[in-house]
Amino acid sequence: MISPRYHREIPQRYRLEAGKCTGCEEIHFPPRVICRQCGCREFTTEVLPTRGKVLTYTIVEIPPAEFDSQKPYVNAVVELTNGVRLTCMFAEAPPDEVDIGTEVELVFRRLQSGREWEVLQYGYKAQVV
């Protein structure tokens, strides 16, 4: 991944910074230019909670090339305690530990190493509480 994009995304990937609409308080992750609810264009920074629960998930057995070394892995849609949803991978997750409703915590992990010469990419993954 090229540096400009990676660097731009650090507040979201490292610190879970979302945007809260000043008009209707809807929280957007990632932050947006236009509130999808009321159309307002002014936002404040809102740091997301790290706790949540699994809404749905899958165990990926045939991944894309760059994730092949991590298979099988669990992808899930997680709903955080403040209602915001996001998609992520699970850090070490024995398959019998994950189900709909499982409580999770978002932790900081290396998401992609890329090839030998590429920038390492860090971000959030879910871990069973």
Next chain:
Amino acid sequence: MHGIVGWGSYVPRFRIKVEDIAGQWGADAVAFKRGLLLEEKTVPGPDEDTITISVAAAKYALARAGIDPQDIGCCYIGSESHPYAVKPSGTVVIDAIGAGPDCHVADFEFACKAGSEAMFVAYSHVKAGQMKYALGIGADTSQGAPGDALEYTASAGGTAYIMGADNVAAEIVHTYSYTSDTPDFWRREEEFYPRHAGRFTGDPAYFHHVLSATRGILDRSGMKPEDFRFAVFHMPNGKFPLRAGKAAGFKQEQLEQGWVVNLMGNTYSGSSPTGLAACLDVAKPGDNILITSFGSGAGSDSFVIRCNDRLLEIQDKAPATRDQLADRRIYLDYGKYVAYRGKIRMNQL
């Protein structure tokens, strides 16, 4: 008063047993366990490295310290396995925990004592009045060459210390470092695994420096072994720290709490810092703790630490080291272990 305002250890979930490594190489597991005094070691997951371990440990330290990360004036990470050859680990950590940009960052290396030296420099900044809080971390995901003795012990983990002058929970009362050029263990740039000088790593290297530093700090502080509740020594295997401790005049009971190596392996720069954390997790006000690290090449950093009342208020604010060691372990077989550790030659993407 200057010293530790918060600490946090991170222990990965994966483990591999001595039996599984020995089985691979046709070695005598029983003999290794007896010789090394070790049962199993931690293994970093494929998505873990020194940086992710440092972030987790730092977050626990922040939870105990109860401070605003923006007040952290520096971040030093000591490791032998920084993910980049050139690009600091510390910058990722400060951005991840919300410290910086008003922050000094440097990566440290000195074999296994890079962690304690990060602690030393962080503490010194605070003592000099340079900054309010300082973060010093020792973390590693060290590698042992396949089939080599080090493969049984090289493991992963790390501990973070926030030093400060306000709300100190464990005062650093004395420090002393003993260093000399001693080629016991090294790695050249192009090599993937480190090399060591066999039995030379014992008396002339580990024991000489650990005991010199320990005796040196006891002399300079005018303290005796019996003044301490806990003593922690660098743990390259299970035997060395116990032998060193006894040679320095400490008793088994004083050495046990910090002796995490038999279940954790040698986390290199995280080794004695993690042993210290295991002691802080249970220490009481008034307890004295001695910690002496060792880094090949070679040198030792010693600290005398005195706990106070504040310690009790913050111990429970993050997971204890020994709880993490005991809980939710996932055991790997040798094949999964080498795959996770990147020791298998794969096709380029």
Next chain:
Amino acid sequence: MRDVAVIGVGMTKFGELWRSPLRDLFAEAAADCLTDAGIERSQVQSAYMGCMTSGLFNGQEHLAAILTDYAGLSPISATRVESACASGGVAFRSAWLEVASGASDFVLAGGVEKMNDGADATYCLSTAADQEYEVYHGVTFPGLYAMIARAHMHKYGTTREQLAHVAVKSHRNGAQNARAQFPTEINLDTVLNAVMVASPLGLFDCSPVSDGAAAVLLAPAEVARDLGKPVVKILGCGHATDAIALHDRQDLASIPAVKAAGDQAYAMAGVKPQDIDLCEVHDCFTIAELVCLEELGFFPRGEAAAATVDGATGLEGTIPVNTSGGLKSKGHPVGATGIAQIVELVEQLTGRSAKRQVKNPRLAMAQNMGGSGGSSTVHILEVSS
């Protein structure tokens, strides 16, 4: 706006067409379409070509120029349309608007995709999802639909076995389709014991990677009448979008863009689900067929699975679904799919479907969808003599 009819269709075989480059596939479908319509190349005034990502699959953009050139249609106006897997459906709608508005009389709507030229198909297809907040985390298309499947199973009790019935039914139809990539029947065991791709979806729950092209010619309805053929009129059209990321949808077991597009089409056509005689549905994965059928109102939510097992969606059922074999058996060259669906509808409505023929159909529907439901088109066609 005036009535528009489809007056000709053309389609290549779908499959791993190693010897056919992108440009030739499109040219072949376009030429066959014009022959079927009985219209000269020089009469065509405009073309829309749906293609998801020739840039990533083949390193080729500027399809408006190259495909028109190789189809012998230059110098007409041409537009490449992209909406992931709904590219064909959106191309069709765009062509319809140009004829309906009176701007042109003869407009070609085509679609093509050449996925087997060595590109990493999983990566290319993943660009239909949210690159930064879904794909970045290891999510694949099977993974996304697997999560929808699991949510559907959790909410309604849908089972893997019921999903398998969808694949079996599709192959039964596809076995009668000479153009299909996999014109063979399969049984439940094969589907249930297949290698897992992203649980709970296995290999046979997923549509394949395919090459192929399809094209249809649109003209004002009175032109179709003048040609003396059965007039296949576009009665209703719907087109809607939704949040691209699955996690931004309220109900993870639903696809709102499909309902929205369907409602628009029904309203424009003035018909209801029970009036539809056959439906081509976007079965990129078995679960997609079930959810789309529910969104289109053919079955109450949660009941499409049981209805499929009962045979309601088979050739002899109350609503024959994917008589072509669907994406699963026929193949899914992404940009071509939306147009291929129209080809099936037209052939069915004009009695040309041989062993797959539905008895005397009058109204037919095609539903095309992009990504995990970020966009969808629905078209309703009606035949009259």
